[in-house]
Amino acid sequence: MSKVELNKETGPREVFCGLTSIVWLHRRMPDAFFLVVGSRTCAHLIQSAAGVMIFAEPRFGTAILEEKDLAGLADAHEELDRVVNDLISRRPEIKTLFLVGSCPSEVIKLDLATVADKLNKRFLGQVRFVNYSGSGIETTFTQGEDGALKALVPLMESTDDEKLLLVGTLANNVEDRFKKIFNQIGINNVESFPPRQSTELPKIGKNTKVLLTQPYLSDTIRDLKHRGCKIIYAPFPLGVEGSTKWFLAGADAFKINELKVHEVIAPLANRARQALEKHTEILRGKKLFLLPESQLEISLARFLHNECGMELIEVGTPYLNKDLMDEELNLLPDNTKIVEGQHVEKQLDRVRASSPDLVVCGMGLANPLEAEGISTKWSIEMVFSPIHGIDQAADLAGLFSRPLKRNQILTSKTLATH
Amino acid sequence: MELTLWTYEGPPHVGAMRVASSMKDIHYVLHAPQGDTYADLLFTMIERRGQRPPVTYTTFQARDLGGDTAELVKRNITEAVERFKPKTLLVGESCTAELIQDQPGALAKGMGFDIPIVNLELPAYSKKENWGASETFYQIIRTLLKDKVNQIDKINPQRWKSLGRRPKVNILGPTLLGFRCRDDVIEIQRILSEQGIDTNVVAPLGSSPKDIERLTDADINVCLYQEIAEISCEWLKRNCGMEYTTTIPIGIKNTINFIHEVHEKLDLPLTNKGELEHKSKLPWYSKSVDSNYLTGKRVFIFGDGTHAIAAAKIAKDELGFEVVGLGTYSREMARQVRSAAKDLNIEALITNSYLEVEDAMKKAAPELVLGTQMERHSAKRLGIPCSVISTPMHVQDVPARYSPQMGWEGANVIFDDWVHPLMMGLEEHLIDMFKHDFEFVDGHQSHLGHTATKVKDHINSKGKEGNKNKEVIMWTESGRAELTKVPFFVRGKVKTNTEKYAISKGIPEISDETLYDAKAFYS
Numbered sequence A: 001m002s003k004v005e006l007n008k009e010t011g012p013r014e015v016f017c018g019l020t021s022i023v024w025l026h027r028r029m030p031d032a033f034f035l036v037v038g039s040r041t042c043a044h045l046i047q048s049a050a051g052v053m054i055f056a057e058p059r060f061g062t063a064i065l066e067e068k069d070l071a072g073l074a075d076a077h078e079e080l081d082r083v084v085n086d087l088i089s090r091r092p093e094i095k096t097l098f099l100v101g102s103c104p105s106e107v108i109k110l111d112l113a114t115v116a117d118k119l120n121k122r123f124l125g126q127v128r129f130v131n132y133s134g135s136g137i138e139t140t141f142t143q144g145e146d147g148a149l150k151a152l153v154p155l156m157e158s159t160d161d162e163k164l165l166l167v168g169t170l171a172n173n174v175e176d177r178f179k180k181i182f183n184q185i186g187i188n189n190v191e192s193f194p195p196r197q198s199t200e201l202p203k204i205g206k207n208t209k210v211l212l213t214q215p216y217l218s219d220t221i222r223d224l225k226h227r228g229c230k231i232i233y234a235p236f237p238l239g240v241e242g243s244t245k246w247f248l249a250g251a252d253a254f255k256i257n258e259l260k261v262h263e264v265i266a267p268l269a270n271r272a273r274q275a276l277e278k279h280t281e282i283l284r285g286k287k288l289f290l291l292p293e294s295q296l297e298i299s300l301a302r303f304l305h306n307e308c309g310m311e312l313i314e315v316g317t318p319y320l321n322k323d324l325m326d327e328e329l330n331l332l333p334d335n336t337k338i339v340e341g342q343h344v345e346k347q348l349d350r351v352r353a354s355s356p357d358l359v360v361c362g363m364g365l366a367n368p369l370e371a372e373g374i375s376t377k378w379s380i381e382m383v384f385s386p387i388h389g390i391d392q393a394a395d396l397a398g399l400f401s402r403p404l405k406r407n408q409i410l411t412s413k414t415l416a417t418h
Numbered sequence B: 001m002e003l004t005l006w007t008y009e010g011p012p013h014v015g016a017m018r019v020a021s022s023m024k025d026i027h028y029v030l031h032a033p034q035g036d037t038y039a040d041l042l043f044t045m046i047e048r049r050g051q052r053p054p055v056t057y058t059t060f061q062a063r064d065l066g067g068d069t070a071e072l073v074k075r076n077i078t079e080a081v082e083r084f085k086p087k088t089l090l091v092g093e094s095c096t097a098e099l100i101q102d103q104p105g106a107l108a109k110g111m112g113f114d115i116p117i118v119n120l121e122l123p124a125y126s127k128k129e130n131w132g133a134s135e136t137f138y139q140i141i142r143t144l145l146k147d148k149v150n151q152i153d154k155i156n157p158q159r160w161k162s163l164g165r166r167p168k169v170n171i172l173g174p175t176l177l178g179f180r181c182r183d184d185v186i187e188i189q190r191i192l193s194e195q196g197i198d199t200n201v202v203a204p205l206g207s208s209p210k211d212i213e214r215l216t217d218a219d220i221n222v223c224l225y226q227e228i229a230e231i232s233c234e235w236l237k238r239n240c241g242m243e244y245t246t247t248i249p250i251g252i253k254n255t256i257n258f259i260h261e262v263h264e265k266l267d268l269p270l271t272n273k274g275e276l277e278h279k280s281k282l283p284w285y286s287k288s289v290d291s292n293y294l295t296g297k298r299v300f301i302f303g304d305g306t307h308a309i310a311a312a313k314i315a316k317d318e319l320g321f322e323v324v325g326l327g328t329y330s331r332e333m334a335r336q337v338r339s340a341a342k343d344l345n346i347e348a349l350i351t352n353s354y355l356e357v358e359d360a361m362k363k364a365a366p367e368l369v370l371g372t373q374m375e376r377h378s379a380k381r382l383g384i385p386c387s388v389i390s391t392p393m394h395v396q397d398v399p400a401r402y403s404p405q406m407g408w409e410g411a412n413v414i415f416d417d418w419v420h421p422l423m424m425g426l427e428e429h430l431i432d433m434f435k436h437d438f439e440f441v442d443g444h445q446s447h448l449g450h451t452a453t454k455v456k457d458h459i460n461s462k463g464k465e466g467n468k469n470k471e472v473i474m475w476t477e478s479g480r481a482e483l484t485k486v487p488f489f490v491r492g493k494v495k496t497n498t499e500k501y502a503i504s505k506g507i508p509e510i511s512d513e514t515l516y517d518a519k520a521f522y523s
Helices: A020-026 A042-051 A067-071 A075-088 A103-107 A111-120 A143-155 A172-186 A217-226 A237-252 A260-284 A296-305 A322-331 A344-354 A363-371 A380-384 A388-407 B012-024 B034-046 B071-082 B097-102 B106-108 B129-151 B159-163 B179-196 B209-213 B226-240 B252-266 B271-280 B284-288 B288-292 B304-316 B329-344 B354-364 B374-380 B409-418 B425-434 B456-470 B477-485 B488-505 B512-522
Strands: A003-011 A030-037 A060-064 A096-101 A129-135 A165-169 A190-193 A206-211 A230-232 A287-290 A311-315 A338-342 A358-361 A377-378 B002-004 B026-031 B055-057 B087-091 B118-119 B170-171 B198-203 B222-223 B241-247 B296-304 B322-328 B368-371 B386-388
Touching: A020 A030, A020 A042, A020 A060, A020 A096, A020 A143, A020 A380, A020 B034, A030 A075, A030 A103, A042 A060, A042 A311, A042 B012, A042 B034, A042 B097, A060 A075, A060 B409, A060 B477, A067 A075, A075 A096, A075 A111, A075 B002, A075 B012, A096 A111, A096 A143, A103 B097, A111 A129, A129 A143, A143 A217, A165 A172, A165 A217, A172 A190, A172 A237, A172 A260, A206 A217, A206 A237, A206 B106, A217 A230, A217 A338, A237 A322, A237 A358, A237 A388, A260 A388, A260 B106, A287 A296, A287 A344, A296 A311, A296 A388, A311 A344, A311 B456, A344 A363, A358 A363, A358 A388, A363 A377, A363 B034, A377 A380, A377 A388, B012 B026, B012 B034, B012 B055, B012 B087, B012 B129, B026 B071, B026 B386, B034 B055, B055 B071, B071 B087, B071 B106, B071 B368, B087 B106, B087 B129, B106 B118, B118 B129, B129 B209, B129 B226, B170 B179, B179 B198, B179 B252, B198 B209, B222 B252, B226 B241, B226 B304, B226 B329, B241 B252, B252 B271, B252 B304, B252 B409, B284 B304, B284 B409, B296 B304, B296 B354, B296 B488, B304 B322, B304 B329, B304 B409, B322 B329, B368 B374, B374 B386, B477 B488, B477 B512, B488 B512
Parallel strands: A003 A338, A030 A060, A030 A096, A096 A129, A165 A190, A165 A206, A206 A230, A287 A311, A287 A358, A311 A338, A358 A377, B026 B055, B026 B087, B087 B118, B170 B198, B170 B222, B222 B241, B296 B322, B296 B368, B368 B386
Antiparallel strands: A060 B002
């Protein structure tokens, strides 16, 4: 590990909870439905996080707990049965139904695993039920995906076939690119988890080599390891550097010569570096402050510093899994200040004191910071946009250069303020 | 348990946040897990506010539950008071905190602060956002005025005369995230000031605890949003005799009625009665020849109680529409909405389910939908133009321009907002005249480009549903061809009517002739 400066902070937080990951998971698996068992707040959260209803017919919903459900838990189970029946009859195309636990359902200890077991017996051959918790007392933002994937691992059949398994939700076009590049490198059996159809889960076993695409999947990785899969530790495929090292690590696990990888990747990397140039012109030397939200902060900081020349003031992360992040931390410049956890008020004090050129933060903080004259980039955009891989490096940089470019276009002169 | 895909209202503590964020010098400590902090983005993103809501969340986690969450609450209260130095502190809990029963309000009261503390008990599993806002506003007023109202005499609404000053009113009810509240307040203040009436306090929007303490300086209260302010107005009436207005000044007629009501309550003679009719462009625009096409347009209305009732009145009396559906998600206002529907000879739809609303919408086959962001989606799917008249709303419903719903300018805004999604009169005539020209292909739309259902899909989808029913209706080639010639915005209606006619006459196949027979039958 490089000599980064690790700090821990506790206090009031300002982050999304794990329920929010439903918003991209339901797009990845269109045959799945996510039923949150929670409160009106949960329902309101998801629709607000989904941009106040950009989807007319969502594949997620909430079974809202009411007073009578809290009175007796047995009733809550019956009620949930009724809601699920209604839902399945309304949406016969659903193949997998995720029962998603929330803060209130965790606190009243609603046993969703038992409910899922019962429902699995009743709907055998028609719908599969899995459960996980996306509650805000246990998970932050992207950790919900970890819970959802971990819940699917026991359903994956066993195989001894040698394969490369890419783990973590990717945009479809990115997934296709990754597969194509691995094929060119000489790895032909490449699969993705989660798959595009919830029913087409990849088979796994002792010859499965796992390459993570997202850094927030600690629990999923642990369970895959228990199933005999071999985990390949690598930096994450963000930017040219991260992606190259990621491909190299994958190839190495299949004993493919490094030269072969470079041969395939070099032209792509050259093209990407050229495309990056117009963004690095804007980003170079600019001061960056990352508030904790998506768990992608460390990888983003590495990309924005190493490839775009940004200066890192502080890199926040909701929590730090040192095993998974070791390779990333090694690539950061010495003395980078990493802050795990959050005291949002104190962090904002530090933001103001350090006068950054750009702050990466959650949506609730963005406009207030803009109003103080500080440019921002929303963390949530990183989980919705195709940012992975060499071909996307310039697009990724573009997400950060755009707010700065906007500042250049709209000055106090053009806006006619003082 | 209630299955919700989209919900019209948030939880009650979001209502409390709306009130707290609307005010100055106030801070709200909310005992809640970290996920609940999403609520900030309603204000910073949807309403584009440049400040964070004045809310400190305790953001307790699972590991805190084994320990002392009460200590965590106290620590957050202390930090918040030190950092933000509020003049009044609100303390409450969200749904999860309610379950762990730390009673943060009681804790705060025992901490020895010398500022008023409002303990908010908002039952999250039985109540919703508007109720939460209303209760919070009421508790703030009660806490800050309790001692004062015991000491003052009943307020005579005509006392301004003996005091030798202009009459003064409070405007109560506007909040952040209310539908166009920001502009409604400006419009109503302007109208009142034209009549020589001063505004004492506007609350909660823009007010401070100090302003709340001087509410009783006014002669009467204007209750602008019943959902938020009615309970408070009632309390002020009960405890200090303050009268309040009940007419909501949306639309010409109600704006005039509102002005009359204010004058009567204040015993102030109305001197410019004749002028009032000409203050808005709506009456003339509505009567102009280009608006002839609006006659009897079928309109479906759904929203919060205040806006839905007002919309029904305007639609019928001021635009000459036919109201074919009226409903609300505000259960607290179900009675008023039902009675408004009864006046229109229809049955009110009181529901929380946007799917039920969509079904009702489909059945009513309107030519225009006036609804919320949810109905905008449903209407889009059904190929019906839609205008948003109520929360819940989208960022585009918080426009940069001045666009009130109330008063004279509000009526102008309403005319434009409701009429533009429809095809304009001259445009509709032209399309009718030129519909046989080759440029006029099926699915031709106005420049506004709302998505119409293609006739093919329409026939197919209806066909599938039809198969499930006992009567299977076939459309012949000629019938189908004729149907495509009907402008898309009435096509659904024509199709339903023709099928209904065919079934009633026992005609198994619908040809072009059947279509015209049906047309003659219904006209």
